Amino acid sequence: MNSLALLTAPLLLWAVCAVLVKNTRVLGILTAGWAWLYLAITCTLAAPVSLGIEPQVTLAPGFSIDATASWFMMLTATIAAGAMTHSHFFFQEEKLREPRPKSTHIRLFYACAALFVFAMTAVLLCDNLGFLWISIEATTLLSAPLVYFSRTRHAIEATWKYLIICSVGIAFALLGTILIFASSQHTSLSAGSLSLQQLIQLAPQLNYPLFKLGFIFCFLGYGTKAGVFPLHSWLPDAHAEAPAPASAMLSGALLNTALFAIWRLLQVDSACHHGRAAFGSNLAIWMGTITVVAASLFLIRQHGLKRLWAYSSIENVGLMLVAVGLGSPGLFFLQALNHSFAKATLFLLSGNIIQSTGSKHLSEIHGLLKLSPMWGVLLVAAACAATGVPPFGSFISEWLILSASADTGRWLVIFLLLSGISLSFIAVSIHVSRILLGTPKAPGSYRHPVLGSLIPAALMSFLFILGLTTGGFVSSTLHIGGAL
Amino acid sequence: MLGLAETLATAAAIFGIFMSGCRHVRSAIYLYAVQTALVASIAFVYSASEHTGPALNISLAVVLAKAVGIPFFLGWVVKRLDVRTDSGAFLPVPLSMHVSIALFATSYYLASSLDGAAGTFSAAAGATASISLVFTGLLFMMTRRLAISQIIGFLTMENGIYLLGLHETRGMPVIVEMGVLLDVLAAVMIAGVIVFRIKKNFKHIDVTRLTGLNEQ
Amino acid sequence: MKISLVPVPQAQLSDNLVDWLHVEDRRLGLISSLDGGQLVTLVLDCTDASAQCWLTPLDSDVYHSLTPSVPQAHWFERALNDLFGIRAAGHPRLKSVLQQSSCKGNLHPLRSIAQCGNPDHGHKSDNSYLHVSGEGVYEIPVGPVHAGIIEPGHFRLNCLGETIINLEIRLGFLHRGVERRLTEIPWRSARFVAEAASSDAAAACAIAHAIAVESMSDITVPERAQYLRTLALEVERVSMHINDLGGMSVDLGWSWLAANLSRLRGMTQEMAALLSGSRFLRNFICPGGVSVDPDARLGELKRMSEVVSKQLEVPINAFFDNSSVHDRTVKVGEISRSAARELGLVGVAARGSGIAYDARQHFAHGLYPALAPAMAVETAGDVLSRLKVRSAEIVGSLDLIRTALDNITSGTTSSELPNKLPGDTIGVGIVEAFRGELIHLIFTDKHGAIKRYCIKDPSFNNWTALAIAAGGNLVADFPVCNKSFSLSYSGVDL
Amino acid sequence: MSTILLWLLTFSCLLFLPSLTIGIIRKTKARLQNRVGAPLWQHLFDTIKLLRKSETVSENSSWILRVNTVINISIMITLAFLTPWLSFKPATSADDLFLLIYLFAAIRFFAILSSLDPGSAFGAFGASREATLSVLVEPAIILALSAVALSAHTSNLSLVFALTANTPISQAPLWLLAGAGLFLSSLVELSRMPVDDPTTHLELTMVHEAMMLENSGPNLALLEFSSALRLVVLYGLSGQCFLHALHCIWPFASAAGILLSISIIFALAVVTSLIETVSVRLKWTRAPEFVAYGLTMSLLALLVALVTGVSS
Incomplete structure (x- = not known):
């Protein structure tokens, strides 16, 4: 109970600050402080579990930290801390531009961001399908105001689509949850249960047709939230229209949590089959593969800078879904880690570029290397990391995903994944080279380029080091995450 | 022989069908309220007669929030926005009502194939009604123009899911139930705020005309 | 308000009127005549609440129509034709506003006696309808005696199915000679x-x-x-x-x-x-x-x-x-x-x-x-x-x-x-x-x-507006449309 | 003895119930508008008055206009004798569901023909509107009656509406839906609000009244009586459905049926006057939507009949 209070305290204080503190400058600094404190507390709580010192920490009935959750908690907290720190610089810059954001809007943003992080953490901690559903719906509701921040026509349209499509999707997940609950009532536990542990224990007794139906609906619902093709249509809009720090959190943290929910369900599904890859895994692998291919095709014809990264996120979601389907939490986490850092960097940098050049359109952004060499280098590095180019860890995770698929003899999947990955690499390189080269239309206007690149640079250097040392890291994660 | 709960469920589904044939937004909200009250009264029936369903106070909370609170809120929104009719986007309204009758029939076959509801109509009636409500809600969301109609459609769908939960499982654990209710309420509130904002920025709330973000 | 006459030659009347109406807050009050030998045009200026009365002497019974350049003059010119026998040449549709039955022959009730020696003087009034032809088009005559207790007026609806294509309005069934009487008492x-x-x-x-x-x-x-x-x-x-x-x-x-x-x-x-x-x-x-x-x-x-x-x-x-x-x-x-x-x-x-x-x-x-x-x-x-x-x-x-x-x-x-x-x-x-x-x-x-x-x-x-507004609507909606204008029959038939 | 009494009762119902029902509708409407209103039997007085008046017939009309009245009233009376619209009516053998539908269609056919006969524009568009509405409404009536026929496994309406038929509580929704479908459809069929306004003076908006404009004197009296009779028969039919629903929930003695049958017709008349007081007449192009509601009720009734029929 104490650790629960410890975990939630910084977030709640952060939200309270956003309500009470009127000065957005002070609030920005305070928020960053709370976010880093939150990261510190998360690490203290989660690190023992992730390192295997403690098996599992139960925070409250239905909420506990297990090994995989601990890794994702730290990842989410890191992305949140980075995004929040950057958002201070972001809003200071934004205030110089027309239309100026109102201070009430910024405070609402910070308050919702705190609760959004809270909801995402709750998803990771849930040991209960009901709570899982509630938390995921809460992430939608709390992140909608983030997307809505600028209150322009496009932002409103994106928010509406996000809210409606995700709510409908999640309604299906509720249907699925109910069906799973119903299937658990056919077991020795006639009252039924939504607890994941109990469900895994009872797995062989579950009414499988009902469970399967429930699983499909849940997959549909959480898949919508994760941006799985063809339910992805809200994702590029929301990611492109949200302010950069919010995009970073949506892409870097929220997608992971949605996939995490699918992974939880797959645990139950595979328990029904005594651990053998079965219906659920196949569904995940195939949907993931299709998503990768579809996203890479969409990537070719993109006009917006942030929409580009949004589709790249969809592609990565596909890869992670394949990893989930392969039943390897370690691979899933490794891919998620690399993607989250790279994508957070990309979105934050894109936010800077858009602020500096005043345009979101790829056709109007040129000569980034002349405009700001530092951003140019960071952008190239992050784009490489997002598409899985060798020095970065994502190369290793993608390689491992492919090899794991090969182990199970899924040659068609490998072929499709390879073509998707290479296609997206080509598409992204073309777009990025256009941004970098050429002459800028106008000298950029950005007051503190160094402060603005602080967080992206930090994230990228961490990712770079990670890439170089991944060998040991992989072995440790894979060890902890379970058998490959 | 239909039990009371099944009769109420069927009535709720029928009111859902009437709602799908309603061009006037306000009448659709009234029909939604009736339908929700019927759904909520089923929870009462279960908790009172079988002692298996959710507790009475939970049902009461559901009735108050969903059958009274939400319609009031939506009615207020509609009045403020001064929207009246939703003529439908892809299907003429009377036709969409008949499509939902067809979907009602489809739901019967789906419900009969669902385990635990084999054979007779009476056994499948609850499941039929709930699946039909889900379908009706989806159809309503897809074939209507106004943002407010999408909210109503979503709520109808949610009613169907809740009803299915009641029927199949006699209610989820209390805390989950309350969490779901809270989420739905929050979703309606946020959607309501955004609808106001859509009206302010676009001068209409016709979602089929929100095409600024379509792929070029 | 008291106003004075401004002489405006016939050749300039149309241009003057167009110029006057070009300004947003200026209006045309009315066009009439004193005894048939001239045109009187009352124009209003809302900005300073003033009015001018333009007097245009006519040398014959025919003058150049104002309607092509000033559409709102059309009803006034039709009334001039009926009441004074002054004909507007070039008027797109110089239909009578009076019924022949209420005004025998070609009597023009407001024309001065001196000029009215010959009852056949002036022009034959035109009371025809505009007919719409084509497959499926039919006419519905309504009035002049209506089911409700209202004034007499005849509506001729040309319809295609349930849609009104053209509405013809015929008024002037009860000419009471109000304007004439007011000069006599x-x-x-x-x-x-x-x-x-x-x-x-x-x-x-x-x-x-x-x-x-x-x-x-x-x-x-x-x-x-x-x-x-x-x-x-x-x-x-x-x-x-x-x-x-x-x-x-x-x-x-x-x-x-x-x-x-x-x-x-x-x-x-x-x-x-x-x-x-x-x-x-x-x-x-x-x-x-x-x-x-x-x-x-x-x-x-x-x-x-x-x-x-x-x-x-x-x-x-x-x-x-x-x-x-x-x-x-x-x-x-x-x-x-x-x-x-x-x-x-x-x-x-x-x-x-x-x-x-x-x-x-x-x-x-x-x-x-x-x-x-x-x-x-x-x-x-x-x-x-x-x-x-x-x-x-x-x-x-x-x-x-x-x-x-x-x-x-x-x-x-x-x-x-x-x-x-x-x-x-x-x-x-x-x-x-x-x-x-x-x-x-x-x-x-x-x-x-x-x-x-x-x-x-x-x-x-406003009567013409009703005719225009009714077009393209359902036949069954015509009464609602009519009522929304709520026009007077006797007011135009003085 | 009791058979003779029944015949007498039926006969007087046939003669006086139409006028009385119309009187109730008009009186209730008047009271709802704070008016005193005409006497309850005004419709009957009007009929008698019209019967004594002489007739004016358009020069352009032919024998069809005259013949229509006779055909109309005779078919209507036949229909009223055949159809079990009152639970106590002595049953006749030839009261098939489809006979009823066709007899209604025949009446409509002759009414349309006669309104076209004098060649007036009002009669013509009234006929065209009537034809449009009947195309929409007829399926709803057929479906509603088929639904109850299906559950009784016979198309003989006397057997369908016999209260002795097996009426478990699960049949109540079926009867309710069929009754509601029939009632909504009969509002359209009888040219009442919100599709048509029987009290309007605006010729351009009329449907049923526009068709009768050329009739006068005894002709008009008989047509008015026939349409009032049609009203009670249709209300009676939907009333019988409601009566069955009541019987499913609360079985009553068959003697009470006499009172209930008549009072349900009166109740529907009151409902009609309520609707006519508070509702606004629909736009003509929206009329199909109202019909669609009746059709939906009938379809649902049929669906329930099919599903329960399959399972039982």
Whole structure:
């Protein structure tokens, strides 16, 4: 109970600050402080579990930290801390531009961001399908105001689509949850249960047709939230229209949590089959593969800078879904880690570029290397990391995903994944080279380029080091995450 | 022989069908309220007669929030926005009502194939009604123009899911139930705020005309 | 107001008129003639509430039509043809506004006797209909005798299925010779005839007449009389607007509302009786002031106006809250703003189409423009927006009645009138009747007798708009469309 | 003895119930509008008055206009004798569901023909509107009656509406839906609000009245009586459905049926006057939507009949 209070305290204080503190400058600094404190507390709580010192920490009935959750908690907290720190610089810059954001809007943003992080953490901690559903719906509701921040026509349209499509999707997940609950009532536990542990224990007794139906609906619902093709249509809009720090959190943290929910369900599904890859895994692998291919095709014809990264996120979601389907939490986490850092960097940098050049359109952004060499280098590095180019860890995770698929003899999947990955690499390189080269239309206007690149640079250097040392890291994660 | 709960469920589904044939937004909200009250009264029936369903106070909370609170809120929104009719986007309204009758029939076959509801109509009636409500809600969301109609459609769908939960499982654990209710309420509130904002920025709330973000 | 004649040669009339109307706040008041030997054009300038009267001598019975360049002149020119036998060459459709049965032969009732020696003089009047032909097109004749108790008028609907393609309106079944009669009786008695020109707007007609007469002989009206005139005009407006809303409810088939509104209409007529002793406000307003002072009855009038405002809330809210009413009235009978401007619409029809013109805001009558309420303007131009304007005006007028009753001063209610009117002068009275701008224009001869009395009823401007608005609507929606304009048949047939 | 009494009762119902029902509708409407209203039997007085008046017939009309009245009233009376619209009516053998439908269609056919006959524009568009509405409404009536026939496994309406039929509570929704479908459809069929306004003076909006404009005197009296009779028969049919629903929930003695049958017709008349007081007439192009509601009720009734029929 104490650790629960410890975990939630910084977030709640952060939200309270956003309500009470009127000065957005002070609030920005305070928020960053709370976010880093939150990261510190998360690490203290989660690190023992992730390192295997403690098996599992139960925070409250239905909420506990297990090994995989601990890794994702730290990842989410890191992305949140980075995004929040950057958002201070972001809003200071934004205030110089027309239309100026109102201070009430910024405070609402910070308050919702705190609760959004809270909801995402709750998803990771849930040991209960009901709570899982509630938390995921809460992430939608709390992140909608983030997307809505600028209150322009496009932002409103994106928010509406996000809210409606995700709510409908999640309604299906509720249907699925109910069906799973119903299937658990056919077991020795006639009252039924939504607890994941109990469900895994009872797995062989579950009414499988009902469970399967429930699983499909849940997959549909959480898949919508994760941006799985063809339910992805809200994702590029929301990611492109949200302010950069919010995009970073949506892409870097929220997608992971949605996939995490699918992974939880797959645990139950595979328990029904005594651990053998079965219906659920196949569904995940195939949907993931299709998503990768579809996203890479969409990537070719993109006009917006942030929409580009949004589709790249969809592609990565596909890869992670394949990893989930392969039943390897370690691979899933490794891919998620690399993607989250790279994508957070990309979105934050894109936010800077858009602020500096005043345009979101790829056709109007040129000569980034002349405009700001530092951003140019960071952008190239992050784009490489997002598409899985060798020095970065994502190369290793993608390689491992492919090899794991090969182990199970899924040659068609490998072929499709390879073509998707290479296609997206080509598409992204073309777009990025256009941004970098050429002459800028106008000298950029950005007051503190160094402060603005602080967080992206930090994230990228961490990712770079990670890439170089991944060998040991992989072995440790894979060890902890379970058998490959 | 239909039990009371099944009769109420069927009535709720029928009111859902009437709602799908309603061009006037306000009448659709009234029909939604009736339908929700019927759904909520089923929870009462279960908790009172079988002692298996959710507790009475939970049902009461559901009735108050969903059958009274939400319609009031939506009615207020509609009045403020001064929207009246939703003529439908892809299907003429009377036709969409008949499509939902067809979907009602489809739901019967789906419900009969669902385990635990084999054979007779009476056994499948609850499941039929709930699946039909889900379908009706989806159809309503897809074939209507106004943002407010999408909210109503979503709520109808949610009613169907809740009803299915009641029927199949006699209610989820209390805390989950309350969490779901809270989420739905929050979703309606946020959607309501955004609808106001859509009206302010676009001068209409016709979602089929929100095409600024379509792929070029 | 008193105005003088400005001579405008025939060749320049059209250009002058176009130039005049080019300015947003200038209007065409009326076009008529004195005895058939000239054109008289009254033009109004709302910015400084002034008016000019252009005199255009004619050398023959035929002149060049103004309608091609000034569309709103079309009805005036048709009336000139019928009443004076002056033909507008080049008029796109010089249809008669009078029925032959009411005017034997080619008698032109207002042409001076000297020029009227030959009854066959002038031009054959054209009473034909515009026929629409094609497969499936059919005609529905409605009237002149209608099922309800209304005035005579014939509508010829050319329909394709349930849609109206063209509507032809034929009026002029009961020509009463009002304008002629007004020149024949002693000017002191003229007010009784003048207020009967369009009896449902008796107060407005009487005020217009009074102002025209007063302006000629520079009579100042006591302040109390001005208050009472304002009250009369507003009571009439409230009463008739409620009547029109009630009529609309009947046509929409909403009997509950119709019953309620007819009861409230009765109450407003009771208010009229308290004010003037007449439920139709007859014989109340006279040149120089008003004929009776209601004295103590004003307190009762105030109480009653409060009761009416209170009791109106429920039916009016119910009316505009009803979705079926919206179905029947939205996008039905639309008149665009540009069409409304071209046709020179006045009153509710103009304000429903987004034209902010209310004679109360500009021209002095009663306590206006000082006390004029805020103008109710809607932009959609359909039946609903006209209804909204109407209901907003009911509320505004009731407020105004209370304000006037709170501030009313004591004193005399009428001033002395001279024995005769000054010779060779022109008097004009412009009043916002409940239908819109009403103009009475009086010319005296050199002895001070009324030589020509010209009345422009608001319906004069608006009838054509109905014909245009009805096109493209359902046949079954025509009554609703018609009622929303609420036009006077007798007002255009004087 | 009791058979003779029944015949007498039926006969007087046939003669007086139509006028009385119309009288109730008009009186209730008047009271709802705070008016005193005409006497309850005004419709009967009007009929008698019209019967004594002389007739004016358009020069352009032919024998069809005259013949229509006779055909109309005779078919209507036959229909009223055949159809079990009152639970106590002595049963005749030939009261098949489809006979009823076709007899209604025959009446409509001759009415349309006669309104076209004088060649007036009003009659013609009234006929065209009537034809449009009947195309929409007929399926709803057929479906509603088929639904109850299906559950009784016979198309003989006397057997369908016999209260002795097996009426478990699960049949109540079926009867309710069929009754509601029939009632809504009969509002359209009888040209009442919100599709048509029987009290309107506006020729351009009329449907049923426009078709009768050319009739006068005894002709008009008989047509008015026939249409009033049609009203009670249709209300009676939907009333029988409601009566069955009541019987499913609360079985009553068959003697009470006499009172209930008549009072349900009166109740429906009151409901009609309520609808006519508070509702606004629909736009003509929206009329199909109202019909769609009736059709939906009938379809649902049929669906319930099919599903319960399959399972039982």
